[in-house]
Amino acid sequence: MTSRIQRSGLSRRTLVKGAAASTLALAAPSLSPSLSWGQSKTLVAATFPGTWSEADRQIILPAFKQLIGASVTQSIVLGTDQVSRLVAAKGNKPPFDVAFFDAPQVIDAVRDGLISEYPVAQSPNFKELLPGAQDKWGPKITMQVIGIGYNPNKIKSPPTSWEDLWDPKYKGRVGLTALNSQLGIAFIAELNRIKGGTDDNFDPAFKALRELLPNVGAIGANLGAFATLWQQEQVDIAPYNFNFIQTLKAKDVPVEFAIPSTGPVGWSTSLHVVAGAAEPELAVQYIDLHLAAAIQEQMLKPPFDVIPTNAKVKLEGAITKSLAKSQDDLAKIRTLDWAKLNPQRGALIDRFNREIKV
């Protein structure tokens, strides 16, 4: 009890107030929905900045409050940062109960014992997922795909291949992100593959990057800064994430998504119960809610256009226009070999920084 009180930041005074409120709520049931101070259970859930934190806040959090009666504190952090924080907290209380990972972080987290196995039996919606999404370490809730983002006001004929970024007519107009983001690392890995490199040899990618630099107008240090580059029309063309483009489009930013001829590249995004979580049951309920068909249908609607993993959800909207007509098409999207890429991440970041530093 003590730990729970400390956890939700409640002082004795607010607890007393809360108790009074609950008594009041019992006495007058009609008032109770608005009186939630008495609620002491709070789940701390990590989420990504941008599309996911917004979708969670608008769709998941209200539904969770209504169904489970507990509130959620969002911890908006990138996947790599989440791993760092969990590693730092090892042996102590973890900073959040639910981890939100892209495919590469799952491998690291399992290796370092940062997440616990997902209790499938306690998660009724789990079996509705596509077979590929039913991971024992935690269900895949969506897939993220990268392609070419471009400003349709400046670029009239949509780009058709990654090679377009090297076109001299885009001098100073190409954007990139630093390799600490999944977008950055996935782009460099795909570039390496196209240019004939292997997972052990990234020379082809970095040679191509050097040739691209004259065209590069800006390299965002983080994804938040990268979004503003589109809004400010600082860049016209860049590797970008399908969902981020949908979110920006909904804000009337002129940006469109094009799939390069070599095909889209993607990775799964999944939710996990953190090892030693303070609220493991709430964590499972929270994750399970993300799997429900009704919730995934809502997340699929604009401006989020989150790719579903529940087999009962029919694809619609922006996804069917550019990415996939059916779940079978989604299954064909190329993925990357993170088990091989992960150990090189540090070296790749370092090499990338040396190449781009002015």
Place this chain on the structure above:
Amino acid sequence: MTASGSRLALPLAALFIAFFVAPLAVLLVLSLHSDVTMKTWTIANYAKFFTDSFNYSILIDTLLLGVKATLVCLVFGYPIAWLCARASARWQSVLLFLVILPILTSVVVRTFAWIVILGRQGVLNQIALGLGLVDEPVRLLYTETGVVMVLAQVQMPLMVLPILTVLSKMDPNLADASRVLGAGEWRTFRKVTLPLSLPGIIAGCILTYSASITAFVTQSLIGGARLIYMPLHIYQQAVGANNWPFAAAISIIFMIAVIAVVAVLSGLARASETYGRS
């Protein structure tokens, strides 16, 4: 200091030891190990820093960035402080409010506002294009010029306030005496006002300098990923590359470099305080 006086400082000292000295010690110990399990002692992280030009060029860039931002702050800040000190009481409070205004908003918000100002479609470029000063938008965002401009604005209060304090405490009779003795406005300023305000200038420079070189948010949002300064470098090593011992080592090196610069400036401040008394 009396015994009771030093006892009053005990709570603050305890706070410093618990939340500043202790973490710093952990950082130092970590930087002297090869990995986070801290089994083997090594100076490899420091050797790695100084044998690689990529690393120390970042350190030099960062220290120079601080010099540039501090100079811009001083050039624009001194006249503001001078005006403030001479204004009537009512104007002084208005000017003071304007000087402090930047501190009242979050640094993140202010920095994003600057993105809107400096961008290709930004206010500055629109004005320059409208006036026909340039044919094509000037690149300001993601350049060092942009970073220096924003840092100068963001840190301006740290420069103005110490100078203002010194200027307002200055005895107006000194300037009058100088004039009576035949010195012109400029000579009075150069020989009397400026030297007497040196302690304020140096205090302002120390504050602006240390705030500018550690301004992670402003540096990374306005400078982008290609302009790597020490705070971003430390962040990338700690979080991106997960190399904590190396991140700890470069933090320690950075801190020592900053302390060295501040120590030199403080030495100048002490020397300047004795001006005119000897």
